[in-house]
Amino acid sequence: MQALVGAEERLRLVAADLVSHFENRIAALEGKAMIVCMSRAICVKLYDQIVALRPDWHSPDDNAGKLKIVMTGSAADPPEWQPHIGNKARRDRLAKRLKDPEDPLQLVIVRDMWLTGFDAPSLHTMYVDKPMQGHGLMQAIARYHTNAISTVEVLQELIDLARDIKAARQRGEEQGLSADEIAFYDALAENESAAEVMGNDQLKVIAHELLMSLKSNITVDWAHREIARADLRRTIKRILRKYGYPPDLQAAAVQTVLQQEEGFAHVSR
Known part of the structure; x- marks a missing residue:
């Protein structure tokens, strides 16, 4: 239970920092952002934490709302995940909204969707809350460069990712993996x-x-x-x-x- 509380508190703090940073960023530079999480469960929990801070960002309608999750799933997934699971038609609809600079959709939360082969010039920020290395890391860096993110921000993300990778390795050693x-x-x-x-x-x-x-x-x-x-x-x-x-x-x-x-x-x- 203590570990669960710790995880929930961490996501609450992540959500608060993310909302604050993104609002300050779009005040200076109009655009959109992608949030990359470790798992689909974390995607849903982070969505809930963000909506708790900004209820008006949520909408049950895929054609409305400022924040969405884009992920695959099945009927076997938990009930609280189901509103965020959709078919290709839903993903295409959300992709069209995200690519439209005039559409109110500004934030998408993903696990691994749209990290490759997705071009949206207005998508200028990526928040990463998962360890990334090798091919995945190169994809993230490429997206930064494609959308003209500053070198300072890329370096900071690389530093943060290096810390996450080190932590994952230490956890693996502790588990004997x-x-x-x-x-x-x-x-x-x-x-x-x-x-x-x-x-x-x-x-x-x-x-x-x-x-x-x-x-x-x-x-x-x-x-x-x-x-x-x-x-x-x-x-x-x-x-x-x-x-x-x-x-x-x-x-x-x-x-x-x-x-x-x-x-x-x-x-x-």
Whole structure:
């Protein structure tokens, strides 16, 4: 419970700092911002914290409101996530709004959506609340340069990211996991219910086996071959079932792990 309270308090402080910074920034330079979070659960919780400070930024209508979450999901996800989960048509609608400098939508919260292949000239700020390295870090830097963010801000973000990466590595060492294994562990533990059911030791075992499975197929360009992706998806499901990962949470876990493996494969090439 103490850890949960600590996490909630941290998000409350992050939300307060973010709101203050963004309001000061757009007072000097009109534009929009993207907020990148560690997990979908954090995306939703941060959204709630921001709305608690600025209720008028929220709207249940996708065609209105200043703040939105853009993420994928399924019916198996928690009820409080459902208002933020939509299909491609919803994502396209929100993308159109974000690209329109006259549209009131100014802030989007994402986990990994729109980090590549998304061009919005009015999007001039990125807030990062997750460890990023390798390919993901290069994507973030590229977006900064694309939208003319100052060198000072890029350097500050790199310093903050370096601290997060160091903290993640230390956490991995404490858990007896490698830097790669801790990434898969976090993907599996994203759902708090699954973490409670499975337990720490079991999640570590699954993370290790997922990593070994990926390394054995790292030469396959599966990211661009749907058949290979389907094979990998089946492998992930088999490993999750083997260790008794909760069936009702497997669909979301497969998607999260698959995204993690895509990033790992890109960096490893």
